[in-house]
Amino acid sequence: MNKIIERLLLIFLLLQPFLDAIATTKLNTINIIIRGLFLIFIVINIFINKNNFKILISLILIFLITFSINIYLGRGLINSLSSLMKLYYIPITIIFFIDIRNNITDKHLTYVLFIYLILFLLSYIFGFGNNIYKAAVGKSGFKGVFNSVNEISAIIIGLLPICLNYLKEKKNIILSIILILFVFLVALLTGTKVLTIGLLITMIFIYYKDVRNRIKNMSTLKKIISIIILLLLVICSIYLLTYTRFYKNMVVQQKFFKVYDILSLEFINKIIFNDRLAFLKDNFIFYISQNIINILFGIGYNNIIIKLVEIDIFDILFRFGILGLISFIIPIIYVIKKLRINNIYVYSLILLVLISLTSGHVLLSPNVSIYFSYIILIANNKLKEKSS
Numbered sequence: 001m002n003k004i005i006e007r008l009l010l011i012f013l014l015l016q017p018f019l020d021a022i023a024t025t026k027l028n029t030i031n032i033i034i035r036g037l038f039l040i041f042i043v044i045n046i047f048i049n050k051n052n053f054k055i056l057i058s059l060i061l062i063f064l065i066t067f068s069i070n071i072y073l074g075r076g077l078i079n080s081l082s083s084l085m086k087l088y089y090i091p092i093t094i095i096f097f098i099d100i101r102n103n104i105t106d107k108h109l110t111y112v113l114f115i116y117l118i119l120f121l122l123s124y125i126f127g128f129g130n131n132i133y134k135a136a137v138g139k140s141g142f143k144g145v146f147n148s149v150n151e152i153s154a155i156i157i158g159l160l161p162i163c164l165n166y167l168k169e170k171k172n173i174i175l176s177i178i179l180i181l182f183v184f185l186v187a188l189l190t191g192t193k194v195l196t197i198g199l200l201i202t203m204i205f206i207y208y209k210d211v212r213n214r215i216k217n218m219s220t221l222k223k224i225i226s227i228i229i230l231l232l233l234v235i236c237s238i239y240l241l242t243y244t245r246f247y248k249n250m251v252v253q254q255k256f257f258k259v260y261d262i263l264s265l266e267f268i269n270k271i272i273f274n275d276r277l278a279f280l281k282d283n284f285i286f287y288i289s290q291n292i293i294n295i296l297f298g299i300g301y302n303n304i305i306i307k308l309v310e311i312d313i314f315d316i317l318f319r320f321g322i323l324g325l326i327s328f329i330i331p332i333i334y335v336i337k338k339l340r341i342n343n344i345y346v347y348s349l350i351l352l353v354l355i356s357l358t359s360g361h362v363l364l365s366p367n368v369s370i371y372f373s374y375i376i377l378i379a380n381n382k383l384k385e386k387s388s
Contacts, residue, residue, distance in 0.1 A: 005045070006102035012038055013108055013374060017115040020155075020367050023147040024130065035366050039085060042096045051099040055331055059088055062327045066297050066320065073293075075300040083301045087320055089366045091331035093373035098335050101384050104377060106166035110179075113159045116152065117182040120144040124189055132190070138256075139249045141191035149190050150359040154368050156183060157198030158352045162375065164206045165344045191245025193272070194355055205347060273358060279309045283318045297321040310360035335376060345379040 012034075019031040046056045063084055070080035123129030123144040132141035132149050143149040160183060167176040180203065187195035215226050241247050250271060254260065257270040269277040286306045290299060298321035299306070309315050317325045352372055356362035363369055 002100075002102070005100065006104070008041070009102060009377075010104055010108065013104065013112060014115075016112060016367065016370065017119055020116075020147065020152070021119055021145045023367070024145060035370075036085065039089060039092060039366075042092055046092075046096055049099075052095040055095050055334065056092065059091055059327055059331070062323055063088060066324060069293065069297050070300055073300070075302050079302050080300070083319070086364050086366060087316065087324060087328060090363060090369045090372055091328055093370065094335045094376050095331050097373050097377035098338060098380055100377070101381060102377075104374070104381065106162050106378060109159050109371075109374070109378070110163040110166055113156065113163050114179070114182075116156060117179075117186055120146070120152070120186050120189075121182065138252045139191070140245050141249065142189040144189075148361055148365075149192055150194070150361045151365055151368050153190060153192050153194040153198070154352060154355045154359065154362045155371060156186065157194055157202065157355065158348055158368070158371050158375075160198070161202050161206060161344055161348050161351065162378075164202065168206060187246070188244055191249045192359075193246060193250075194359055196241075196244070196246045198351065198355070202351075274310075276309055276311055276360075279307050280311065280314055282306055283309050283314065287318045295321060296323050298324055308360075311358075312356040312360050312363040315360065315364065339376060339380055339383065345375050348375050 015034070019034060022028060023031050043056065043060075046052060067080055067084055070084075071077060120129070121144075124142055129142055129144035132143045133139040141149060143152065146152040160179075163179060164176060167179065180199070183195070183199050187199055211230075215223055218226060253271055253274075254267075257266075257275075259267050259270045261267055265277075269275060283306055287295065287299065298317075298319045301319055306318075309318065313325075316328055320328070349372065352362055352368070361368065363372070
């Protein structure tokens with residue numbers, strides 16, 4: 001049975017890029033069915049093996065109560081079911097993954113990341129992908145065959161540290177260069193903040209110690225030359241950045257909002273957070289004016305009076321209420337406390353959380369949030385290997 005589960009988990013992992021690629025086509029129903037069946041499979045498995053059974057029962061009870069209230073309030077059967085399944089995708093998958101052991105490793109995540117990047121680049125080369133913005137907007141960007149540029153950016157940056165670290169450990173310099181080059185090209189094509197900034201800080205995180213140690217062991221003259229070269233590279237990179245879609249899109253946004261003081265809160269809100277802090281304020285005012293039922297169980301997703309914040313943690317609070325937020329966070333805290341993982345996995349998880357604060361569509365999107373669970377699964381595998 002364990003071998004069957006292991007194969008299913010590996011197949012499901014390797015299918016992710018292709019499921020995301022068909023999400024924009026008429027085959028999207030297949031994508032929804034497979035992800036839904038996977039969640040049901042996990043629930044059945046927890047029931048059979050009784051691992052973290054009490055947590056699952058608690059989640060199911062809150063799910064059923066919230067679902068019943070949504071139906072009673074006329075929020076729609078399909079809409080309520082879909083939104084609640086998205087909410088509990090991370091909690092349910094991680095409480096399942098934390099108690100199993102299999103052979104899924106960083107290598108498999110590296111395969112998956114390369115598949116995403118190749119699908120994206122091929123869609124650009126052969127012209128069958130889609131642009132992000134309409135011509136009238138003034139911005140430019142390409143999202144390939146994928147449904148959301150925010151989601152594909154979050155996946156790439158979430159997986160990148162683990163994959164670069166894996167290739168570094170294997171001393172595979174050629175594949176490391178190819179991977180960085182591919183991510184760099186995708187960042188140029190999308191024109192998003194997440195990919196550009198994520199790539200830069202990840203490279204610093206992975207290679208900083210190596211570069212520092214190499215410079216340390218050099219002669220004084222070589223140290224000076226190396227530091228000068230690094231400074232020149234930084235200056236050139238900053239200059240070249242002004243020619244990228246990422247920079248030009250920020251300029252367009254800056255002109256649209258008429259915000260020029262880069263040190264102001266308004267600049268952070270309008271340019272970095274795309275006015276999400278204003279949406280947060282509107283949602284908060286609307287939320288606290290609600291009755292006790294809506295405060296506990298949320299205002300729902302079919303409430304078009306107020307725009308989504310698109311910061312996952314706040315959307316969970318406002319749309320699913322206090323009980324929804326608590327039932328989402330507690331399983332994650334339980335798993336993280338139970339699992340002492342090393343820096344690279346912590347870094348990737350932190351990146352995913354940070355991305356969810358700036359672009360949303362991470363913690364509440366099964367196609368992104370599943371990687372949160374797989375990272376925990378792989379980290380757990382390594383811990384069990386060390387202890388055995």
